[in-house]
Amino acid sequence: MLLLAACGGGTNTSGGGLGSGDLLVGVIAPFTGADAGLGPAYYAACLPASLAINNNGGVGGRKLACKQFDTRGEPADAVPAANQMIASNSNLMVAIGCTSDEAATVAPIMDRSHLPMFCMTGQSEFNKTTLKYFHRLVPPDEFDAYAMVGSALYGPNHSAYKKFALVFGNDIGSQAFVAPATKAITALGGNVVINQPITLGASSYRTEVAAMLGTHPDVILTEALGSAGTYLKEVKQQNGSTIPFIGTSATIDPVWFKQVSDAIGIDDVLKYYSAVDLGFTFSGPGYQEFLTQLTASTSTFADAVKYKQRGSTLHLYDGVIMSALAMVATNSKDPTVYNPKIKEIANGVSGATVVNTYKAGVDALKAGKSIRFVGAGGETNFNQYNNSQQGYLLVGVDKDGNEVTNGHLTEQQTQQVINAGGG
Numbered sequence: 538m539l540l541l542a543a544c545g546g547g548t549n550t551s552g553g554g555l556g557s558g559d560l561l562v563g564v565i566a567p568f569t570g571a572d573a574g575l576g577p578a579y580y581a582a583c584l585p586a587s588l589a590i591n592n593n594g595g596v597g598g599r600k601l602a603c604k605q606f607d608t609r610g611e612p613a614d615a616v617p618a619a620n621q622m623i624a625s626n627s628n629l630m631v632a633i634g635c636t637s638d639e640a641a642t643v644a645p646i647m648d649r650s651h652l653p654m655f656c657m658t659g660q661s662e663f664n665k666t667t668l669k670y671f672h673r674l675v676p677p678d679e680f681d682a683y684a685m686v687g688s689a690l691y692g693p694n695h696s697a698y699k700k701f702a703l704v705f706g707n708d709i710g711s712q713a714f715v716a717p718a719t720k721a722i723t724a725l726g727g728n729v730v731i732n733q734p735i736t737l738g739a740s741s742y743r744t745e746v747a748a749m750l751g752t753h754p755d756v757i758l759t760e761a762l763g764s765a766g767t768y769l770k771e772v773k774q775q776n777g778s779t780i781p782f783i784g785t786s787a788t789i790d791p792v793w794f795k796q797v798s799d800a801i802g803i804d805d806v807l808k809y810y811s812a813v814d815l816g817f818t819f820s821g822p823g824y825q826e827f828l829t830q831l832t833a834s835t836s837t838f839a840d841a842v843k844y845k846q847r848g849s850t851l852h853l854y855d856g857v858i859m860s861a862l863a864m865v866a867t868n869s870k871d872p873t874v875y876n877p878k879i880k881e882i883a884n885g886v887s888g889a890t891v892v893n894t895y896k897a898g899v900d901a902l903k904a905g906k907s908i909r910f911v912g913a914g915g916e917t918n919f920n921q922y923n924n925s926q927q928g929y930l931l932v933g934v935d936k937d938g939n940e941v942t943n944g945h946l947t948e949q950q951t952q953q954v955i956n957a958g959g960g
Contacts, residue, residue, distance in 0.1 A: 547866075547905035555597030556870035562587065562603050562857055563622045565643060566634030566657075567610035571708055571737035574762050574792045579634040579657070580605055581844040582853035584837055585830030586895075589858065592830075593896040596861045597868075601630070608639045610708060615639030619646045631655065631860040633853040637678065637710030644671055651872045653879060655856030657849050659713055665922050670876055674852040674917060675815070676926045678710070679717035681785045683954045684813035684929040684946065685758050686721045688783050690954070692811060692931050693944040695781065700730045702754035704761060704768065707734035711760050714785060718758060721958030730754050737764045746771040757782040765793060766800035779805040784812040791843035794938035803936055814940065815848050815927045817915065823893035827854050827913035846940045848914070855912035859883055862898045862910060883917040883925070885909025 562583045568576035583603035590601045606622045608615035615638070623629065623646070632654040635643055640658035647654050648668040656663070656671060659678025663671065689698040701722050705711040712734060719729050730752035735745055746768065749757075759782055761768055773779045779801050784793075789812055798806045818824070831850075834841040844850040863878035864870065882898075885891070889909040892898040901908045910917075917925045929951070931944040946954075 547902055547907070553869045553871055553874065555599060555864060555868060557599065558628060559600045559602050560596055560630040561626050561628050562601060563606055563626065563629055563632040563652075564603055564634050565606040565608060565615070565619060565622060565632050565639075566636055567638060568605055568607040570609035570611060571706065571764075572610035572636065572638055572710065572762055574790060575610070575636055575657070575787070576605065576607065576634070577792070577838075577840065578790065578844050578847050578850050579853055581831065581834070581838060581841045581847070582850045583633060583857060584834035584841060585827055586854045586857035586861075588830040588833055589826060589895045590861050593899065596630070596864050601857075601861065608636075608643070610636070610638040610710075612639055612642040612709075615643050616646065619643040623647070623650045623652065630864065631857060633856055637713055638708060644668055651876070653860055653872055653876045655853055657853070659710070661713075663922075664924065670872070672856060672879065672919070672923045674856060674914065674925050675786075675849070678713040678785075679958065679960055680926070680929075680955070681813060682714040682718040683721055683951070683958050683960060685714070685783050685785065686718055686725070686727075686958070687929070687946045687950055687954045688811060688813055688931045689756050689758070690725060690727070691946060691950045698727070698755040698781070700728050700753065700755045702749050702752065702757045703729060703732045704749065704757050704759045705734060706737040706761050706764065708737060711737075711762070714758075714760060717958045717960065721954050724957035725954070735761060735764065735768065737761060739764065739767070742768045742771050743775075746775055750776055754780065756780070759783070760785040760787055762787060762790075762793065763796070766796035769797060770800035773801050773805065779809045781809045781811070784810065786812065786814045786848055788812050789814055789932065789934070789940055790847060791840070791938055794934060798938075806934065807936065811931060811933050811943065813929050814932045815914075816930050816945075817846070817848060817851065819846055819940075821893065823855075823912040823915075824851070826894045827851065851912075851914035855910070855914045855917070858895050858898075858912055859910050859917075861895060862902070862908065865899055866902050866908075880919045880923060882908055882910050883919055
């Protein structure tokens with residue numbers, strides 16, 4: 538066993554032990570405020586992960602629980618939420634969430650506390666982060682922006698759009714898309730006819746929509762979480778019909794879908810809406826285990842199963858599982874010991890056994906094997922900055938809000954947009 542541990546395989550008998558008592562996953566995200574739709578998607582990741590772990594012996598017998606810490610999507614509220622989470626819970630195993638709204642303020646706090654984190658921030662400042670406990674399983678927002686431009690120029694079922702309206706919330710996270718999208722559009726011969734930051738949560742956008750329609754755009758690029766329904770309803774009323782609109786990957790969300798379909802009608806959503814998403818297959822043993830446990834989670838969170846095709850939910854589920862496996866592999870409750878193991882389990886080492894579930898991972902570790910975890914979200918490939926990226930699909934939704942793949946960007950098209958945007 539000592540030889541296996543030295544070679545990076547199996548469980549480590551000299552890691553100091555896994556301790557006792559329940560472990561906690563801190564879900565630190567907006568549960569109220571303009572971006573309140575984000576928190577539930579992340580909570581829906583933690584619940585099935587905790588069931589998958591607890592139903593298979595826990596982490597060395599320690600059960601896992603999930604707890605919400607509301608940042609309200611505001612840095613001023615996020616800092617005390619992060620400090621309270623850490624100060625009041627010595628049993629934290631990992632934190633998940635930390636969106637673009639608050640990551641810049643809370644990630645350093647968690648890093649100083651040696652708390653592994655899986656963040657959903659798309660801010661470019663984390664592209665080459667020095668934070669050792671930071672992990673990101675999604676591309677930066679600028680790549681979502683490039684994919685949206687690519688969809689507008691090369692997407693199926695329409696000719697290339699030339700005149701763009703950028704309608705994003707005036708919050709930090711939403712505005713991260715604007716500059717890279719503008720640069721790429723302009724470099725590729727398009728025209729941003731209006732850049733319109735809107736105040737999220739407003740009761741009416743009559744004046745803003747009138748100004749936008751006055752510029753006669755071909756397409757709207759948007760991520761106005763919580764307000765898209767109100768805005769697009771006004772577009773339909775003033776214009777007489779909806780115009781094409783392309784959303785970020787965050788718009789592939791059951792709450793967003795219901796708000797928008799209720800506002801403009803399901804037929805208009807099916808006809809005019811498209812989005813971009815990472816290359817998920819929603820299949821395989823890792824996804825099936827996730828789906829089984831997500832369905833079981835409805836006893837705690839009734840809406841959990843609505844997030845079965847939400848990319849962030851899949852990724853953060855995988856992050857929790859990998860963190861637990863890292864503890865088992867190192868036989869340590871000390872994050873300074875098990876945190877480096879997360880990357881190894883995610884990327885794999887030469888000769889690693891691929892596992893798709895927590896149980897399979899624990900069994901392989903007990904058998905003295907090195908493992909690579911490929912879970913609900915597919916393969917992870919962390920670089921030296923603990924960033925992992927995938928390719929993009931061009932998607933829509935069906936009448937029930939389930940994701941439907943319409944096409945994909947070729948490598949040449951993707952690189953052309955990235956180069957144009959300076960990425």
